[in-house]
Amino acid sequence: MNSNIDLVLFGARGDLSARKLFPALYQLDRAGLLGDSVRIAGLAREAISSSEFIEKTHENLKKVVSKSAWDEAAWQRFSRRLTYIKVDFSQKKDFLALKGWLVEKRTVIYYMATPPSLYGSISKHLDAAGCVDSLSRIVLEKPIGHDLKSSRDVNSTVGEFFSERNIYRIDHYLGKETVQNLMALRFANRMINSQWDNTCIDHVQITAGEIVGIEGRWSYYDKVGQLRDMIQNHLLQLLCMVAMEPPNSLQADEIRAEKVKILRALSPIDRDNVLDQSVRGQYSAGWIDGQPVVGYMEEQGSESNNSDTETFVALKAYIDNWRWAGVPFYLRTGKRMKAKVTEVVITYKDHPHAIFPDKDSGAKNRLIIRLQPNEGIELEMFSKKQSLKERLSLEKRTLNLDFFDSSGESRIADAYERLFLEVMKGDQWLFVSREEIEASWRWCDTLIDAWTDKKVATKSYGAGTWGPSKADMLIEKDGRSWHGS
Ligand code: BG6
Numbered sequence: 001m002n003s004n005i006d007l008v009l010f011g012a013r014g015d016l017s018a019r020k021l022f023p024a025l026y027q028l029d030r031a032g033l034l035g036d037s038v039r040i041a042g043l044a045r046e047a048i049s050s051s052e053f054i055e056k057t058h059e060n061l062k063k064v065v066s067k068s069a070w071d072e073a074a075w076q077r078f079s080r081r082l083t084y085i086k087v088d089f090s091q092k093k094d095f096l097a098l099k100g101w102l103v104e105k106r107t108v109i110y111y112m113a114t115p116p117s118l119y120g121s122i123s124k125h126l127d128a129a130g131c132v133d134s135l136s137r138i139v140l141e142k143p144i145g146h147d148l149k150s151s152r153d154v155n156s157t158v159g160e161f162f163s164e165r166n167i168y169r170i171d172h173y174l175g176k177e178t179v180q181n182l183m184a185l186r187f188a189n190r191m192i193n194s195q196w197d198n199t200c201i202d203h204v205q206i207t208a209g210e211i212v213g214i215e216g217r218w219s220y221y222d223k224v225g226q227l228r229d230m231i232q233n234h235l236l237q238l239l240c241m242v243a244m245e246p247p248n249s250l251q252a253d254e255i256r257a258e259k260v261k262i263l264r265a266l267s268p269i270d271r272d273n274v275l276d277q278s279v280r281g282q283y284s285a286g287w288i289d290g291q292p293v294v295g296y297m298e299e300q301g302s303e304s305n306n307s308d309t310e311t312f313v314a315l316k317a318y319i320d321n322w323r324w325a326g327v328p329f330y331l332r333t334g335k336r337m338k339a340k341v342t343e344v345v346i347t348y349k350d351h352p353h354a355i356f357p358d359k360d361s362g363a364k365n366r367l368i369i370r371l372q373p374n375e376g377i378e379l380e381m382f383s384k385k386q387s388l389k390e391r392l393s394l395e396k397r398t399l400n401l402d403f404f405d406s407s408g409e410s411r412i413a414d415a416y417e418r419l420f421l422e423v424m425k426g427d428q429w430l431f432v433s434r435e436e437i438e439a440s441w442r443w444c445d446t447l448i449d450a451w452t453d454k455k456v457a458t459k460s461y462g463a464g465t466w467g468p469s470k471a472d473m474l475i476e477k478d479g480r481s482w483h484g485s
Pocket residue numbers: 210229342
């Protein structure tokens with residue numbers, strides 16, 4: 001890998017940098033994966049010196065990184081890469097200090113851990129200060145816009161200064177080990193891929209349930225809601241990974257082109273079917289792990305007692321193409337749910353004729369791809385119950401393809417470690433293209449318009465449950481049920 005790389009982190013004193021970015025970079029260094037000459041500059045408005053910044057980063061890392069992963073020698077090496085540059089992102093002249101730090105003929109990666117409203121102006125100031133050349137890359141965190149129009153505006157402004165090949169749009173779900181493993185599972189295993197269509201699969205469920213609420217982000221979250229925060233990006237990316245056709249190769253362009261096709265094939269949820277295919281929810285007070293928790297409207301920072309922002313969404317989506325015609329994809333995500341679970345569950349159809357009289361009709365083969373907790377893949381199958389008393393009875397057995405156990409690694413890398421590595425390599429396969437972002441906004445905009453049009457209000461659900469009862473009805477009216485709830 002090219003190690004002549006300078007990493008410039010905008011928002012280096014923010015929450016994302018503290019929780020995810022610096023820990024990921026430290027772990028890469030500890031694993032020997034950061035090239036020797038990689039330099040890292042943290043940028044923020046705070047008037048502190050480089051040595052104060054390094055000290056604060058040290059304190060933070062010692063809190064965030066587990067004791068078993070702490071390595072003083074690795075920290076010493078890592079700290080020598082760090083510099084702090086005080087920059088007010090709205091002040092063009094401040095960018096000259098950054099220009100002074102850059103060295104010619106090195107690849108610079110600008111990482112935007114800032115509010116998205118600043119992406120355009122930061123790009124402009126970078127360019128004006130002479131900090132952008134054909135080697136410079138920019139990494140954008142979500143959300144890119146809040147609808148199709150605003151996402152186009154962000155993409156166009158950044159696109160004036162960086163070519164699409166140098167723009168890395170993060171969806172951190174793509175950095176998760178299990179999401180990449182989904183590609184291996186599908187495209188490296190003939191027996192799985194040959195059973196991967198509407199002749200064999202009954203339906204697909206994608207669940208991302210979180211125990212946490214909105215974690216002090218009321219003023220941001222209330223304008224956004226769960227559809228824009230989770231479905232538009234993470235859940236639709238998971239759906240693409242499940243549904244896309246085999247790419248021609250593992251090249252980024254090939255993979256991204258297949259994902260775009262799926263997003264464009266999503267059947268619209270519009271005013272005609274929105275009541276049947278979607279549910280919005282908002283949590284009220286309840287209990288989680290034996291502790292009382294407040295409702296959404298009473299959350300810290302709440303600015304309203306009659307907000308109708310959704311903290312839960314359940315959808316039934318269809319993909320209008322040859323492979324998936326007629327197969328429902330049930331998506332469900334919410335805050336303050338009963339458990340932290342992110343999983344994809346593929347349920348297979350029954351055989352056309354049943355010969356085992358004791359096989360319960362609800363018992364079907366299932367492939368469970370779990371992102372968290374306990375990342376892994378399970379296949380639920382049936383085999384003969386070992387018994388002399390019974391003639392040929394069945395029991396459900398689970399084949400566990402737990403890749404963690406066999407990897408020999410002591411921990412699973414965080415998504416951001418993988419994503420940093422790929423940006424440094426200059427490989428966009430785990431990043432979202434402009435076409436993908438726009439196709440997914442187009443679909444979400446139609447749904448949001450239908451919610452407004454049909455006045456689809458949120459249904460209340462108690463914190464610590466699996467969402468409003470209407471979400472159960474959404475799937476149960478089709479004779480199916482949510483996995484694990
Ligand atoms: C973020 C959302 O993108 O993903 C958060 O903005 C959410 O609201 C988070 O909590 C979930 O990520 P993970 O990796 O914990 O499932």
